[in-house]
Amino acid sequence: MNLENIGILTFLLYISIALAQGFHLFGRLTFPRWQYRVxxxxxxxxxxxxxxxxxxxxEGQNLYWLCMLSFTLWLMNIITLIASFRAQVANLSSLTFPLSAISLALVMHFAGSDIMDTKAHPGVLAHIFISMFAISxxxxxxxxxxxxxxxxxxxxHHxxxxxxxxxxxxxxxxxxxxYIIWCGVLFFSGSLLSGFFYQGPLLTSHLLPKIILALCAWVLLVSLLLGRYRFGWRGPTAIRWTLSGTTFALLSYFGTKALLF
Incomplete structure (x- = not known):
């Protein structure tokens, strides 16, 4: 089976599961967990x-931003699938799977080239994986x-x-x-630390916007955790700070990547 046929089948699987999970959310379809997992x-x-x-x-690994975005969504789906055995997170697939299907279609039709031999630079490879887990x-x-x-x-509103x-x-x-934010911040902190060691000179026009956005994301997310611990932040406050921090984190990687390539 060629890549295009595999891509079409994967796309249809993602969309079908997302629709089934969406109908399940609105009480219009029974969607057993084993079917979701398989x-x-x-x-x-x-x-x-x-x-x-x-x-x-x-010649190396293609780190083009669309490929990395699709890889991040793939990791996110893996985390969700594993977590579904312990927590009720399968409903998230009604949002994550359509995004994954779209990202895969974009990779197959518009993937560019940003080749780096990461196997020759294990520190850079570790930084990339830590960053992808954090973003996921x-x-x-x-x-x-x-x-x-x-x-x-x-x-x-009852x-x-x-x-x-x-x-x-x-x-x-x-x-x-x-709990997810705590895990995300730990990996994001590891990403920042590894970036300082393996991303070369920091104060360059190439990396400075990425660093500023990443630090803004880290400050927002850590402030949220401190606010939760010290002041009991919850509800709409927690939602706003989570979305704001995540937006800065996404822009720090994919926003700068998209503009540069």
């Missing part, structure tokens, strides 16, 4: 194979925050919805949100 495993297998073929080149976790946190915002809105019966209680959603 479908997710197949979609992730196809996505992973395609990424390998588009990233791994004879922060993206998950932002999607969790979006679901929390929807849930909070429905409860505040609007009956099947979503309220599918999602865990708001307090459990909030606890999960901060």
């Amino acid at each position: 479908g997710s495993f197949l979609a992730l297998s196809g996505h992973g194979w395609l990424l390998y073929r588009y990233i791994e080149m004879p 976790l922060l993206l998950l946190a932002s999607l969790q925050a979006i679901f929390m915002g929807l849930q909070n809105h429905l409860l505040k 609007k009956p919805s099947a979503i309220l019966h599918i999602l865990p209680p708001l307090q459990a959603m909030e606890t999960l949100l901060f």
Whole structure:
């Protein structure tokens, strides 16, 4: 089977699971967990194979920003699938899978070239993986925050919805949100530290915007965790700070990458 056929099947799997999960959220379809897990495993297998073929080149690895964005979403889906065995996070796939399908289609049709032999520079390779894990976790946190915002809105305005019966209680959603943020901040801190060691001279026109945006994201997210610990921040405040920090983190990597390439 050629790459295009694998890409089409993976795209259709992602969209089908997302639609099924969306209908499940609104109480219009029963979607057993085993079906989500089997479908997710197949979609992730196809996505992973395609990424390998588009990233791994004879002369090195293609780190073009679209490839890295799709790789980040792939990691995020893996984290979600693994976490679904312990927590009710499968609903996030109704948002993450369409994004993954679109990113995969973009890679297959518009992938550029930004080749680097990362195997010859293990420190840089470690920095890239740590950064991708950090971004994946922060993206998950932002999607969790979006679901929390929807849930909070429905409860505040006393609007009956099947979503309220599918999602865990708001307090459990909030606890999960901060757990994901803690993990994301740990990896993001590791990404910043490894970047100082392996990204070369820092104060250059090439890296300065990325560093400033990354530091803004780190300050926002750490401030959120401190505010949670010291002042009990929660609800809309936690949602706003999560989305703001994640936006800066995404811009620090993909925004600067897209502008430079």
